[in-house]
Amino acid sequence: xxxxxxxxxxxxxxxxxxxxxxVASELGLEGLSIxxxxxxxxxxKAGLFAHFGSKEELQLATLRAVRDRVAQxxxxxxxxxxxxxxxxxxxxxxxxAYAESGVFRGGCPIAAASSEFDGRPxxxxxxxxxxxxxxxxxxxxxxxEAKEAGELSKEADPEQLAYEFxxxxxxxxxxxxxxxxxxxxxxSRRAIKxxxxxxxxxxxxxxxx
Amino acid sequence: xxxxxxxxxxxxxxxxxxxxxxVASELGLEGLSIxxxxxxxxxxKAGLFAHFGSKEELQLATLRAVRDRVAQxxxxxxxxxxxxxxxxxxxxxxxxAYAESGVFRGGCPIAAASSEFDGRPxxxxxxxxxxxxxxxxxxxxxxxEAKEAGELSKEADPEQLAYEFxxxxxxxxxxxxxxxxxxxxxxSRRAIKxxxxxxxxxxxxxxxx
DNA sequence: TCCTTGACTGAACGACCGTTCGTTTTATTG
DNA sequence: CAATAAAACGAACGGTCGTTCAGTCAAGGA
Numbered sequence: 001x002x003x004x005x006x007x008x009x010x011x012x013x014x015x016x017x018x019x020x021x022x023v024a025s026e027l028g029l030e031g032l033s034i035x036x037x038x039x040x041x042x043x044x045k046a047g048l049f050a051h052f053g054s055k056e057e058l059q060l061a062t063l064r065a066v067r068d069r070v071a072q073x074x075x076x077x078x079x080x081x082x083x084x085x086x087x088x089x090x091x092x093x094x095x096x097a098y099a100e101s102g103v104f105r106g107g108c109p110i111a112a113a114s115s116e117f118d119g120r121p122x123x124x125x126x127x128x129x130x131x132x133x134x135x136x137x138x139x140x141x142x143x144x145e146a147k148e149a150g151e152l153s154k155e156a157d158p159e160q161l162a163y164e165f166x167x168x169x170x171x172x173x174x175x176x177x178x179x180x181x182x183x184x185x186x187x188s189r190r191a192i193k194x195x196x197x198x199x200x201x202x203x204x205x206x207x208x209x
Numbered sequence: 210x211x212x213x214x215x216x217x218x219x220x221x222x223x224x225x226x227x228x229x230x231x232v233a234s235e236l237g238l239e240g241l242s243i244x245x246x247x248x249x250x251x252x253x254k255a256g257l258f259a260h261f262g263s264k265e266e267l268q269l270a271t272l273r274a275v276r277d278r279v280a281q282x283x284x285x286x287x288x289x290x291x292x293x294x295x296x297x298x299x300x301x302x303x304x305x306a307y308a309e310s311g312v313f314r315g316g317c318p319i320a321a322a323s324s325e326f327d328g329r330p331x332x333x334x335x336x337x338x339x340x341x342x343x344x345x346x347x348x349x350x351x352x353x354e355a356k357e358a359g360e361l362s363k364e365a366d367p368e369q370l371a372y373e374f375x376x377x378x379x380x381x382x383x384x385x386x387x388x389x390x391x392x393x394x395x396x397s398r399r400a401i402k403x404x405x406x407x408x409x410x411x412x413x414x415x416x417x418x
Numbered sequence: 419t420c421c422t423t424g425a426c427t428g429a430a431c432g433a434c435c436g437t438t439c440g441t442t443t444t445a446t447t448g
Numbered sequence: 449c450a451a452t453a454a455a456a457c458g459a460a461c462g463g464t465c466g467t468t469c470a471g472t473c474a475a476g477g478a
Contacts, residue, residue: 025328026328028325031239106327107327115321115325116237116324118316118383119236119237120235129388132387163380163393166380167376167377167380167381167400168380170376171375171379174323174379177327178327178334179338179341187372191372191373194407
């Protein structure tokens with residue numbers, strides 16, 4: 001992930017953030033303490049701290065790193081699918097695969113942060129809300145494009161469907177973490193597929209999802 | 210809520226737990242610190258601590274208090290609806306109303322705890338998982354009963370639908386807390402209604418939900 | 419070669435954490 | 449009312465938290 005010609009500081013910063021995203025995934029952004037993170041990365045508290053200047057900035061940097069990772073794991077590959085229904089399904093499928101894959105052992109850190117900080121106003125809450133809103137708006141846009149392509153009927157409500165798919169994605173992420181049951185992903189996939197079926201022409205293929 | 214003839218100890222314990230559920234709702238079960246809780250209830254740390262013996266026991270007692278409240282706000286009234294589709298809709302509707310009502314200002318504390326502790330094995334995680342599983346199993350049973358009553362077709366999969374409704378309920382709770390947008394509840398209600406519509410006889414009334 | 423700059427360290431800070439202890443106050447009961 | 453039990457207290461414990469600061473060390477440019 002780090003550019004090969006990056007300075008020494010940027011290199012260790014990236015190493016810190018990689019560890020930080022894992023901890024945030026399992027223990028949350030508050031459980032991500034500077035002392036523990038310093039020990040895990042083999043450096044001093046003060047040395048690590050200097051890279052961020054405050055705990056809040058460390059939390060924000062961690063979330064930004066997660067967002068970048070989501071872009072590479074979900075959005076960039078999914079957007080190679082042709083515009084329309086296929087692209088919509090690709091984003092749903094990729095996000096679920098991302099949550100299932102174990103790239104973050106404790107599930108999506110942004111999802112965790114959105115629950116952890118929804119009662120704590122401030123920049124961290126705002127940033128996670130932005131990320132969540134972005135995902136939902138993207139889904140809504142993809143539904144709209146599938147309608148424009150004639151693959152979904154006029155009755156399909158983009159905001160409504162985006163809301164539902166978003167809830168099903170987060171639900172699978174949460175259920176998997178809480179119960180350890182990987183069937184959650186299959187159930188969310190099925191729910192999305194069957195919901196879309198109501199808005200497609202009778203013979204339509206709702207491919208690999 | 211407390212029995213009128215309860216001892217003094219039980220009374221203050223109930224008062225502590227009422228405050229604790231509010232804090233847990235907004236700041237989570239880890240944010241619920243004994244010092245802050247003591248200050249909020251106007252007693253000393255040691256005095257409060259003695260009621261529980263450990264922080265973990267305080268957390269468990271808080272969750273038990275929330276569960277009792279959910280029973281009174283959701284399950285008991287909803288189960289007065291006649292068995293079948295109406296009872297299923299009543300549970301969904303009541304749970305959403307509970308999440309929207311502000312009985313817990315930061316949303317459902319059990320939902321918050323399930324996210325906060327899903328990466329921390331132990332009694333607290335186990336208890337929240339039990340509560341969540343109970344809700345899902347109840348929903349599945351109600352779908353089954355609606356099928357037996359002939360109100361839902363044979364194709365309706367109780368576990369699948371329970372999973373979906375559960376995800377939509379948690380999704381509304383989370384979206385409302387994060388975005389402050391009460392439309393989330395209407396969208397979850399609509400999603401549940403339209404999903405059930407696919408399994409009902411053409412003219413069926415999907416009443417007040 | 420000297421000097422600057424950036425990265426990092428070790429020690430310390432005040433604040434708060436959960437928890438323990440001994441004592442004092444308050445309820446309950448005979 | 450007196451005796452006993454329960455409840456609440458203040459002070460302190462070791463530990464961790466985020467943060468600050470002065471100092472070390474190595475790399476890079478003039």
